Amino acid sequence: MASALINVPKKAKRGDIIEVKTLMSHIMETGYRHTAGGEVVPRDIITSFTCRYNGVEIFRADLFPAIAANPFISFFTVATESGKFDFEWIGDRGFAETASASITVECMLWALDGETLWNSKAGASGRACADCHQDARASMKGVAARYPAFDKTLGRPVNLEQRINLCRTEHQQGSPLPYESRDLLALTAFVAQQSRGTAIVAGADPQLEPFVAKGRKLFMLRQGQLNLACANCHDDNWDKRLAGSAVTQAHPTGYPLYRLEWQSLGSLQRRLRSCISGIRAQPYDYGAPELVELELCCSSVTAL
């Protein structure tokens, strides 16, 4: 009797690359051998193997006579969501076998990583975020909902990632974490998590007024080869869909967030840069004042 051995990790973090290993017991008779009496032994091989992840085909292989008995197939994929892998082997003489394996994918692990970083000493100061801010559940409650916020020293707004990096450089005497790096996203997610359920109030500070206005102006500005403004989609067509996605009113809630398309957590600036590339315009660099102003514009609309 045919039987399959499957090896899939039971648990993974969202975005992890995981290895899937399969072995199907099967003689794989090539069809080129002869019996002692000179007759050809009929071919009996597995001809195809497929794997579906929650119904979507992610791997397929065609098999040929040169493949040894009990074919072992392994491949890598990205753990995107909890669910099931379904495997199917089809072969000569009506051979058809299936097997399945399930996986649990955890995305809150990003925030857990952030909590570990929160408690880790860093930089020349040898101090952890927790050494100054203690328990984030109390000290960071509602903070993310106020960002981008006005920074007195710089005289301009900074977003949450930039604020965290200011603490890295000024208070920990360390180097800033690169935009979209795992550590910066994890720390931001952990800080932002403490504002879950809090209404966004960014932009309310009167010192931010000119920056909100600049952001709004950019929001209305037609740009790119498609000559579209953010407002053309997000104000004029927010009730419609674009290539299967809801257009939305550009409320920047819940960032950084996980997108299947990114196979990772991503920041609000990453989202804004995708919208800008989408209209075939050159996106501003991560951390550019224009992106912070756009963040502010979207947050303050939400705050109205």
Ligand code: HEC
């Ligand atoms: C040596 C003390 C110290 C350390 C270490 C430190 N911070 Fe801060 N942090 C401050 C101070 C002081 C402020 C207030 C703004 C200022 O004066 O720079 C602040 C402000 C903040 C704010 C903004 C709070 C608000 O209400 O707007 C955030 C968010 C923050 N820190 C996150 C972090 C994170 C994340 C870390 C670790 C990577 C960290 N901080 C490490 C001292 C520190």
Ligand code: HEC
């Ligand atoms: C061609 C239409 C279009 C234009 C122009 C456009 N966007 Fe978007 N935007 C989208 C779509 C569609 C989504 C939702 C994508 C998704 O979730 O899959 C989106 C998502 C967003 C989000 C996230 C909203 C959420 O619910 O998470 C923000 C914020 C945003 N856009 C801001 C902007 C800004 C700022 C500009 C101008 C620089 C802009 N967009 C230009 C179509 C557009």
